[in-house]
Amino acid sequence: MAADFRGFPASRDTRDVADWVTASRDNRGLPFVIVDKVDARVFVFDPAGRLKGQAAALLGIGRGDDSVPGIGQRKLATIATAERTTPAGRFEAALGQDFEQDLLWIDYDAALSLHRVIVGNPRDHRAARLASPSVLDNRISYGCINVPAAFYDGVVAPAFAGTVGIVYILPETRPVRAVFAMSGSPSGPPSPTARVK
Numbered sequence: 001m002a003a004d005f006r007g008f009p010a011s012r013d014t015r016d017v018a019d020w021v022t023a024s025r026d027n028r029g030l031p032f033v034i035v036d037k038v039d040a041r042v043f044v045f046d047p048a049g050r051l052k053g054q055a056a057a058l059l060g061i062g063r064g065d066d067s068v069p070g071i072g073q074r075k076l077a078t079i080a081t082a083e084r085t086t087p088a089g090r091f092e093a094a095l096g097q098d099f100e101q102d103l104l105w106i107d108y109d110a111a112l113s114l115h116r117v118i119v120g121n122p123r124d125h126r127a128a129r130l131a132s133p134s135v136l137d138n139r140i141s142y143g144c145i146n147v148p149a150a151f152y153d154g155v156v157a158p159a160f161a162g163t164v165g166i167v168y169i170l171p172e173t174r175p176v177r178a179v180f181a182m183s184g185s186p187s188g189p190p191s192p193t194a195r196v197k
Helices: 012-024 126-131 149-160
Strands: 032-036 041-045 051-056 089-097 102-107 112-116 139-141 145-147 165-169
Touching (some): 051 149, 112 149
Antiparallel strands (some): 032 041, 041 051, 089 165, 102 112
8 A cells, every 4th residue: 555645746765655654554543744854855644644745844954863862951052063963763743832832742852843944043044945946955953843834734733633643754874774664564662752943
């Protein structure tokens, strides 16, 4: 059983992971999200693997697939550029709050979330980067995933309302199969996870 992308283009890795999730039911009947870091795009699916929406995303400025241990407890000013990564992996996610807004917590301990694009430092020009057709300028955050406000409000929040879901963040420095157990059978139970950067 293949995922239904409703005709939208997606990378081979995104399609492979979505098809695997749908066929193996690795999402365990929950809505799921695929974050393609290479193409800087987010895809939101219903539990049956039908695409609910997709959008460009801003990601961590640091390239890499791992979080620095303890990064969620550090002050932003102490985090070096190379440490500002969006980690790859499979995460159980849920809607929640930080001090300023509602968001989708992906990994609370690592301070990783998906949320509406923020102004941040005005010199970052986050909204302009998000609207740009190039993926070369989409790396600017401390690691969190920034998406257009309309996409968050109209697709992400409704998909996760009243439920948890699974977020699959694709790697950029290693093969997809080194991160996900894409053997056709569901992986282990979702890891318990769930700050804004």
